[in-house]
Amino acid sequence: MTSDPTTESKTPIAAEPSSKLKALWENLQILVVALILALLVRAYVAEPRFIPSDSMVPTLEVGDRLVVEKISYHLHPPEFGDIVVFDPPPQLQRQGYKKDQAFIKRIIGQPGQTIEVKNGQVFVNDQPLQEPYIAESPSYIMKPALVPEGTFFVMGDNRNNSNDSHVWGFLPKDNIIGRAWLRFYPFDRWGKVRS
Numbered sequence: 037m038t039s040d041p042t043t044e045s046k047t048p049i050a051a052e053p054s055s056k057l058k059a060l061w062e063n064l065q066i067l068v069v070a071l072i073l074a075l076l077v078r079a080y081v082a083e084p085r086f087i088p089s090d091s092m093v094p095t096l097e098v099g100d101r102l103v104v105e106k107i108s109y110h111l112h113p114p115e116f117g118d119i120v121v122f123d124p125p126p127q128l129q130r131q132g133y134k135k136d137q138a139f140i141k142r143i144i145g146q147p148g149q150t151i152e153v154k155n156g157q158v159f160v161n162d163q164p165l166q167e168p169y170i171a172e173s174p175s176y177i178m179k180p181a182l183v184p185e186g187t188f189f190v191m192g193d194n195r196n197n198s199n200d201s202h203v204w205g206f207l208p209k210d211n212i213i214g215r216a217w218l219r220f221y222p223f224d225r226w227g228k229v230r231s
């Protein structure tokens with residue numbers, strides 16, 4: 037008796053993945069690549085930050101959201117007037133601030149400069165600063181201090197309500213995360229952060 041070839045059992049051939057599974061896999065790959073790129077951008081290029089205090093009023097207000105760019109200080113050192121975001125230096129950590137609790141202040145003194153506060157004014161190398169960006173003149177006195185190499189002297193624009201270098205000392209360059217570049221919220225004050 038000969039067997040009918042149409043009735044013979046056939047070995048099943050493995051089915052190709054369904055188009056839905058293939059699309060899901062492709063989307064997952066895109067998502068992973070996008071996540072990696074976002075993490076790299078945040079670590080090395082720019083990141084968003086939130087202003088929690090009034091130490092930089094009137095330039096920055098509580099609740100402002102900023103983009104902090106991280107590239108420029110690999111090309112040149114921070115400059116006078118730059119508004120920088122930084123990790124608290126050891127002297128602030130000893131006061132109980134967490135290592136990752138970022139601060140934001142304006143650079144007033146660079147390495148080798150002498151900073152002094154007297155008669156309601158800040159002096160750099162015995163020259164009074166013209167500071168239209170501050171909330172009010174400082175109501176304290178600070179004896180002359182020479183800014184050491186590798187550090188900066190930073191102050192809040194709200195001089196009488198700012199925990200800054202006049203209180204805790206010099207900011208090491210290595211603690212600087214980046215420069216405040218763009219305010220993206222609130223929308224009515226959107227724009228570049230002025231130095």
